[in-house]
Amino acid sequence: MREPVERLDDLPRRAAEADPDGVAVRTDRGDALTFGELERRVSGCAARIRSLAGGPGVVVAITSVLHPDFAVAYFGTLRAGNVVVPVNPFLRAKGLEALVAASGARLVLTTQEIAGQLGGGVPSLDIGDRALWDTEPLADVPAVGPDDVASVHFTSGTTGDPKGVRQTHRNLAVNAAQTVHAHGLDSTSVTVNHLPTYHPMHLNSALFAGAEQVLATDPDLAASLRTANEARATRYYSLPMRLSRLAVRPDLAELRLETVRAVFSGGSALPVPAARTLGDHFGIPVLQGYGLAETAPMTHCGSRTHPKDGSCGPPVPLTECRIVDLTTGKALGPGERGEIQVRGPQLMKGYLGEPDGAAVDAEGWFATGDVGQVDEDGYLFVVDRLKDVFKCDNWLVSPQEIEQVLLAHPAVADGVVVDHPDEFSGAVAVALVVTRRPEEQEALDAIAADVNSGLPYYQHIRHIRAVPEIARSGGGKVRRQDLRRLFEDLLITSE
Numbered sequence: 001m002r003e004p005v006e007r008l009d010d011l012p013r014r015a016a017e018a019d020p021d022g023v024a025v026r027t028d029r030g031d032a033l034t035f036g037e038l039e040r041r042v043s044g045c046a047a048r049i050r051s052l053a054g055g056p057g058v059v060v061a062i063t064s065v066l067h068p069d070f071a072v073a074y075f076g077t078l079r080a081g082n083v084v085v086p087v088n089p090f091l092r093a094k095g096l097e098a099l100v101a102a103s104g105a106r107l108v109l110t111t112q113e114i115a116g117q118l119g120g121g122v123p124s125l126d127i128g129d130r131a132l133w134d135t136e137p138l139a140d141v142p143a144v145g146p147d148d149v150a151s152v153h154f155t156s157g158t159t160g161d162p163k164g165v166r167q168t169h170r171n172l173a174v175n176a177a178q179t180v181h182a183h184g185l186d187s188t189s190v191t192v193n194h195l196p197t198y199h200p201m202h203l204n205s206a207l208f209a210g211a212e213q214v215l216a217t218d219p220d221l222a223a224s225l226r227t228a229n230e231a232r233a234t235r236y237y238s239l240p241m242r243l244s245r246l247a248v249r250p251d252l253a254e255l256r257l258e259t260v261r262a263v264f265s266g267g268s269a270l271p272v273p274a275a276r277t278l279g280d281h282f283g284i285p286v287l288q289g290y291g292l293a294e295t296a297p298m299t300h301c302g303s304r305t306h307p308k309d310g311s312c313g314p315p316v317p318l319t320e321c322r323i324v325d326l327t328t329g330k331a332l333g334p335g336e337r338g339e340i341q342v343r344g345p346q347l348m349k350g351y352l353g354e355p356d357g358a359a360v361d362a363e364g365w366f367a368t369g370d371v372g373q374v375d376e377d378g379y380l381f382v383v384d385r386l387k388d389v390f391k392c393d394n395w396l397v398s399p400q401e402i403e404q405v406l407l408a409h410p411a412v413a414d415g416v417v418v419d420h421p422d423e424f425s426g427a428v429a430v431a432l433v434v435t436r437r438p439e440e441q442e443a444l445d446a447i448a449a450d451v452n453s454g455l456p457y458y459q460h461i462r463h464i465r466a467v468p469e470i471a472r473s474g475g476g477k478v479r480r481q482d483l484r485r486l487f488e489d490l491l492i493t494s495e
Contacts, residue, residue: 001181001317004173004208007144009046009078011176011207012039012071018210019187025068025206025213028227033068035210038075043137045076052123053107056081056142059152061100062127063089063110066215069127070198073109076133078169081142084151085164088395089197090456093117103152103164103352146170151200152352153293155396164352165293172204175296175346178316179205182289182301183235183264192216192233192260194224194242196393201297202237221246222255229258236260239394240270241425243286247274257282262304264289267394268426269382272310279307288312290380292368294359296346300380311379319344321380322365323373332373337383340372341365388480390419390427395458399480402429402459405451411440412447414470418484420463420491428462430487434469441466465490 005011012035015024020036033041053060060077064070064086077084085103087096089111100108100122108115108124109132115124125132144150150172152164179201185191189211193202198215206213214231216224221242228236236257238246243265246252257263263278266289279286287302290312299321302313315321322331323338332338343364350356360366372382389398399417406415415433422428431448435441444464452460465487470478 001177002208004170004177006146006173007078007169008150008172008176008204009042009075009144011173011204012042012075015039015207015210022187022210023212025071025203025215027067027215027217028223029217031068033071038068038071040137041072041133042075042079044135045072045133046079046138046141047135048132049077049080049082049107050138052125053080053082056144057083057149058107059083059085059103059105061085061087061096061103061105061108061110061122063087063108063114064197064199065089065111065127066193066195066198066217067128068215069132071203072133073127074200074203077109078144078150079141080138081144083149086151086153086200088456089114090395090458092454092456093119094454095456097121099154102154144169146173147349149349155293166349166352167293167296168349171296171346171348172200173208174318174344175201175298175316176204176208178318178346179298179301180209182298182313182316184262184304185209185211185235187211189235190214190231190233190259191235191237192224192228192231194221194227194236194238196239221249222251225255225257228260229256232259233257234259234261236263238263238265240265240268240274240288241393243278244271244274244424247277252277252281255281257284260284262287264301266291266298268391276309290382294348294366294368295342295344296348299342299344299346303379308375308379311375311381313380314378315342315344315380319346321374321378324367326371326386334374334376337371337373339386340368340370340380340382342368392419392422392428392458393425395456397427397429397459399429402431402451402455402461405454406431406433406447406461409447409450411435411437411443416470416478416480416483417461418480418487420484420487422462425458429459430463430465431461432465432467432470432483432487432490435466463487463491 016035016039024035024038026032109127112126150169151167187210194216263286270288275286290300291297300312371384402417413434419427420430448461448464
């Protein structure tokens with residue numbers, strides 16, 4: 001594995017020195033930056049960030065739009081010695097304001113549309129405004145150490161009470177090197193990102209390798225495959241829900257990937273039938289990885305040479321994984337199910353507001369909260385989640401956050417949200433409600449529509465059913481597992 005850089009913003013500098021005229025990142029709409037242009041804009045952006053936010057160490061929130069502008073703002077903030085908070089562009093203004101407040105950000109770089117919706121508490125700037133980078137480079141680049149915080153990533157990515165993960169320069173730089181090794185990237189690689197947002201994992205790893213990135217902004221799956229063919233791409237990145245939909249397209253037999261040698265999926269489980277269908281059709285491995293925000297993010301990746309159905313593959317270099325008994329914490333052997341624990345240099349510094357290292361045990365192991373097993377070869381198979389949160393279209397969804405909006409509805413006396421399996425999205429939010437008046441039970445769809453209007457699409461309530469009461473413990477807690485079963489019964493009864 002190639003040695004990682006000391007500070008993350010060295011990635012664009014090093015790539016520019018190696019190949020200034022090579023294409024660093026471009027979109028399927030024609031926007032493009034060479035490595036040299038990216039580095040020049042990063043330097044100018046650093047000066048602008050310093051003048052606007054001050055620093056070093058000041059937090060800057062940046063909307064992760066799928067555009068080269070995000071790369072400029074991301075590395076420009078780091079070059080200024082400041083801390084990046086990547087922001088989901090699908091958040092409504094209220095959710096964004098809550099995240100900004102939780103992070104302590106002093107500046108928001110976002111789209112013009114979102115900037116217009118924000119209040120005046122924190123200054124904001126259009127991420128696409130050339131004034132952000134069209135200036136003299138920062139003359140005095142502040143010193144940054146490998147163990148200084150580079151980014152705060154919020155695990156919920158939504159409103160409410162998000163948990164901020166403090167990722168250091170070392171965490172992210174090491175994981176970029178680990179990803180390059182696991183994905184087999186080098187300076188001849190061309191990666192296509194068919195994702196709704198610009199994930200720093202793909203940005204950092206491609207720059208580490210000096211590879212060209214192509215951002216497929218058209219949500220249409222066939223269009224993204226055409227983009228990959230036109231770009232002569234070697235790697236194709238997408239989401240489980242998109243790949244699942246691709247696998248059942250009636251025109252799949254007509255679609256081709258001409259130069260791509262591996263498809264990678266991450267963020268949530270990719271159904272084995274979908275992976276098998278696509279792998280057989282395209283004649284290349286369709287692989288999934290595993291990781292968390294706390295691990296910057298990847299710890300495991302499916303093997304390009306020896307893939308196994310349903311597996312997230314072995315650990316990436318320098319990473320250890322073990323399975324422990326859910327009750328005793330004792331390490332288990334191959335084939336035994338328990339909680340997944342990991343350790344390695346990509347493991348976070350700690351959660352925002354907590355002491356360094358507070359989230360790991362005395363031996364440095366981090367408990368993921370997920371259940372899984374490993375086989376004799378060390379390949380990881382994720383079985384289930386211990387937590388109540390779930391993923392819809394790869395977005396992490398907190399039922400409690402939806403419940404806060406649901407319970408504020410004037411027609412709702414009580415209610416609970418749980419996840420329900422969905423063939424394409426992985427899972428969707430469903431609700432059980434107690435209405436204030438019996439006649440309001442007939443207006444359930446209207447209640448759901450009112451609640452959904454204030455939430456991002458992936459938090460939308462897809463099904464809603466009325467119940468006479470919500471069973472709760474003496475402490476007011478609900479047993480979501482019981483309520484999932486109740487919802488299934490109600491759904492069958494109503495069909």
